[in-house]
Amino acid sequence: MMKLCLTFLFCLLINCGLLFGQGSLKNLPEYSLPLTNKKLVIAHCMTNIIRFKGHPFEDSCNPDYYSPKGNVSAPLGGLTQVKVMADSLMANASLDEAVEFEMRAAIRSGIDGFQFYYTLGSPDWDKIILAYFRVAEKQHINFKFTFCISHPGGSTESLKIEQFAKRINYILKVTGKDNPHWLRTPDGRLVIYLWDGEPLADIPADKKGLPDQFYIARAYKRLAEAVNERFACIFTINKEISKTELNHFLDYFPAAWMWTLPYDNKNYTGQMVAAECKRRQRNFTASVFNDFYTSKLLKKGTWDMYHRVEDAVKAGIGKVERKYITTGLSYNFRKLLEFGIQQDASLINVITWNDYPEGHHLAPEINHNEGFSILLNYYKSIWKGQSSPYAGRDVAIVFFKKYSRQLQPFPFNIPVVPFQKETLPIASEEAIEVVTLLGSPASLRVNGNIKSVKQGLSVLKFPMKAGSVNVSIVRNNKTTIEFTTPEGITTKPYRADRITYSFSSEFENFYKNLYPGFKPGYSIEYNPQFKKL
Known part of the structure; x- marks a missing residue:
């Protein structure tokens, strides 16, 4: 009898402890506090995808494998399609x-x-993070940093927390907790992003009636305590999510961010997420991505990546595929930015700065060039209530695919597979798209076709035509802009390639004096006769 009583008392204490834990984590007042004291654009940075002496790019974005011949990836028509x-x-x-x-x-x-x-x-990555802090401080570069804890699988919760805490503690010690480059809330919490961060927690078989999100929040509280910090964790949404599941997260977390869920005016998940965040007094942070087409070669039907070029070549074209999302040239990027502005989001998350293997990078690369960055700068000025950085001059940006999706590349036709619900029609990418930023109305000429363009931002589409794209802006019989894209459109693609190409009238201005010794490159895959003016 005594043994039964002790067992009952023990179970009661455990349940009371869980309930107390839930009460100490659920709907805390700090969850409704602001994340920032000013609007910021924060980009997801692939820590290790950086080039310096002795540290090449990983195979799936290594420029050595860009050419279709003359390298080990030639049997695939070139492993990478970014440079x-x-x-x-x-x-x-x-x-x-x-x-x-x-x-x-x-x-x-x-x-x-x-x-x-x-x-x-990945402890070697810590030296890269420390270098960012060191150089930002030394060079007086106004830039913020934080961690995005990502898919911490394997092992137990306590061991994973121990490993993370050891590394984070060292970084905090070297940089200093009060270092102004840390991304912190106005009340001093360290903003932490999660990307598939749920596996940090051990979820028990018997959850005592509590949702998974309680155990996830508890794990991150334990990690915060292990580094003597208070966290403001931004959980990620990387799939269609129900309102019930979302609210379980909002019970225990102060903010949400979305990954590569494309914009759909009728069924965009972000609309529900933003509305619930507003209702629950949580921070909705807007997310934008410009493209999604992988240079990664994956085993068919999986996300299992061939990390080494030799393994991809050995597998052969018949056993690999690439993945993509239809983004409608610049449409998805623009609409996500417009949605974030409409919601008056506290943060805009850019997906990504440098994930070249997945093709949603903003960093300088010869296919994306500066087109999406110009749009980000323009929309950012609206979001922050500032003057456009392009006020006083005309700007034109071209977006297109290198060939029509109706064509079959030969001989390197690696399957390109959509991995999410297609929210945009294929036809949205079957055109040359031109975005203009004009101080006053003018005429836009594209490959001989002329259209009237209004003041401000305009988006116009023109038929795809083989060859490079010629663009000019004319006002009062005076040409204010004229350029030809270095890259061209082809009717005979030799390899599957769905990355979006962009180029603009700002090319030279944008890259001028970017960094000592830097000279921008050009994609001329289907326009080999291009000569720099």
């Missing part, structure tokens, strides 16, 4: 020089800080 502009410049650079370039280029693109992709089993 990072800074690769050759940084090949003999120090780590400090490399991170300085990344920050200065990011600022040029309208970015105010990085959230670093942060995983278990």
